[in-house]
Amino acid sequence: MDIQEYFSLLFTDYTLRTITLGTALLGAVCGMLGSFAVLRKQSLLGDAISHAALPGIALAFIIMQTKNTSAFLLGALISGLAGTFWIRSIVKNTHLKSDTALGLILSLFFGFGMLLMTYIQKMPNANQAGLEKYLFGQAATLVESDIWLMFWVTLGALIILLLFWKEFKILLFDPEYTLTLGFNTRFIDVLMTSFMVLAIVLGLQTVGVVLMSAMLLAPAAAARQWTDKLWVMIVLAALFGAMSGIGGTAVSASYNNLSTGPVIVLVAAGFVGISFIFAPNRGLIAQRIRYVKNRNDLKLHKTLAFMYEIAKTHEDFQHPHAIKLFNNFQGYSRKSMKKLAEKNLITFDQKMWSLTKEGFEQAANLYNQNPQKP
């Protein structure tokens, strides 16, 4: 199956449609909530939460004794939240830094989850509790009920987002101010974090523990480069996320032996790369152009200032001087002379140059922050 075939099959084939819808929805909700994680500098929290969810899944199995997706999700949610609050408590109450707390909870919870999983596999009624499924995700196992669940979560997140838009926004950019205004910051914070945990837990089944953090971060990091407005960023991130989901599913369906999760992540990483390079204003190319332009401007200014110092000594400032004077001057070039001439600031021929009236005035005011308009 190639990509064209995939898109023609998309509307007729049930499985393909379900998976595509699922990954697109997941990408959208992750992009949306990931924006907050990126802006709050909690990028790696997603990674920690996704690992911390594992023991919850195992415990849910031990208690329920059946493979029940919603029980798994609930277990994952509880242990994800427990991990998150423990991280907070470590950072707040001890002198350990947040990176240590994240790494600790991530690996300790995961290790404990692994212990439980291997223990379960030895239990008589366990036929593979599906550790692998949650490690790497299997988009192919998505069914319609999963899609509906994702849909409701996305919708819920959207409604909460719109309801608490002002609170979220102000908490993001100025938490202290939010507190002084009398908002219950802890409540807003817990609300935001809970939705993030929920989105991560939903994503586990599709892209897996390891790659979940990229699902959360990549669309948001890409969207950040294109805008400085929060709502534009969130919309863009949701869009990038959905597109990564669809693109990744398309590519992985078109080749044999390609699991969906890693491909989605690579597509999302592609978006990040493109945004880093090409985004206007913030992108690397834009940065470079600005840098070169500033440097050239500076060179012209320098040359002009040098000329001004010479012209000043002469009674008639338009009196021509020899180009030879520039021999010891760093940063002089024919090109910059030509540029200055183009701007009508100087005139020059083979051997001599002179400032024009305009050039003299501009040079005199070069370092004057408040030039007086004549």
Next chain:
Amino acid sequence: MSQPQIEIQLIAMLVAVACAIPGTFLVLRKMAMISDAISHSILPGIVIGFFITQDLSSPLLIVLAAATGVLTVVMVEFIQKTGLVKEDTAIGLVFPALFSIGVIMIARHANDVHLDVDAVLLGELAFAPFDRFMVGGTDLGPKALWVIGSILLITLILLFSFFKELKVSTFDSQLAATLGFSPALMHYGLMTTASVTTVGAFDAVGAILVVALMIAPAATAYLLTEDLKKMLGIAVGVGLLSAIGGYWLANYLDASIAGAITSVLGLFFFAAFLFAPHRGWISVWRKRRRQRIEVSMLTFLLHLHNHKEESERHIDHLQDHINWQRVRAKSVLRLARNNNMIVIENKIISLTGKGEQFTDEAIQHITSDKTTALESMKDEFFLFRG
């Protein structure tokens, strides 16, 4: 104990020590998450190495994988330097991308590669004794033992020869630079050591457990001490104890050894988190409570100092006017009375001579903005602390 059992415990202990040493410095340098990133992003290096050598413990594979680890650090730093995203975002972007490439490489060549991603991530210590190191027909023990043993040896040599440099560059990189040893060299040296250790350990204990073995002992030790040498010692000790405890726990439950070691590590950390003297949750909580009650008492004493009228000094006043709850009001009064600061007659509270002296001095310190001096005042005046 049978021979494989001893060998497994030996490997686990060596891995624990080899991880705890670079881990201590990672935690101190606030780079703990880098170890998580490295442990995942070495996958493509391992896969390429495996394509070439077909042997998970060959030196070439270790070099290639360690190079990918260092590459991760370089990429993270490059992205960070562009200023487009924060450091933690850079980490979160780089390692999943590299890991994905590794997973896809394995998937595309599933037929010619006998390598499982979950084997890399989770490892299986129980199988380690079966892969023997044979030289000319003589059995020299498990390969993993040799690999991790040599890595540990190199780490120890590096630690002892560069201890001073590491210490200075960890705590004061500017001082290190002015003294003439390059912080960058130390940084990349440490990163390389961490990468090599991760690679050497993954096939025994799995990449994620490596992270636990690096961070958890160091974090536990950091809660208990602030002396670098002691911290290294405690970290190594915690690592060793968890390795042995974890093995027997796994033996008892018949479950994953790596998972059991991590769980024991988790218990150690949890215990330190709760009970560590000075730094633990309980002692921090008690300190905060004490501080709160002592500040309340000081406020109340100052209030008494300012008011001569009886209505302001009535015992119910605390509840009615200052709005303190019963329990709090009681404990404040008890503390003040135990310290001989106040006397209560007919439900009217008045300051004693000592109380007057204490409040006078306190006011002096507060108005001259020397509030830190209050702590030494407390030592001087208080018979009982809050």
